[in-house]
Amino acid sequence: MRTRQTIQSASTKIVLRRRTRRRFNPRIFIDRTLETAAIVSLLTTGLSGVGAMACWGMEIVEMNANPNIIISGWQYQKNICLGGMLVSFSAFLGSALVGAGFSIHQDKF
Template sequence: MTSHKQVVYQSQLDHKSKLLLRRRTRKRFNPRIFIDRTIETTAIVSLLITGFAGVGATGCWGMEIATSSQYWQHQKNICLGGMLVSFSAFLGSALIGASFSIRQDKF
């Protein structure tokens, strides 16, 4: 009976030491990784927004032709402007990411 208690006590100690080990091996904040991930996320999101704005502009263009309404022309122009802004954000983030990778000799 006492050996069983000793085994349980030993396993609890092992479990606690593993928890202590996890706390000691915590990763530190690396600003370079953060910047790389931010640039990558910006590029992906800007491409997605460009695609969705393009679909919206195409739909508004179709509605403009079908109804001959000024409203759809304004909506189309808004979508095209959004496409321009988001595509330029993609190009800017790609340029910044490329300059960082050249500086870090990853290119």
């Protein structure tokens, strides 16, 4: 929000600008925070899924290479990636639900 004031003299024109200070709007801050959390959690879910698939593939390769190994380290890594997927996807669902609740509250349905 900017306002302009113009002062004219005989031969010159001076434009004075006065800037108004922006006010902190907590609703916009909350909306942007929830949007960022949703995007980051979706990206984390995707990357954890790719990691889990890679660990699953390496586990299969390791089992085919040496059948004497019963439990390999790739199974633990796969479980960690699957747990990360579960947590980040639940964070996405939570942030989407809270964001939808705020938008419904703003529209006053």
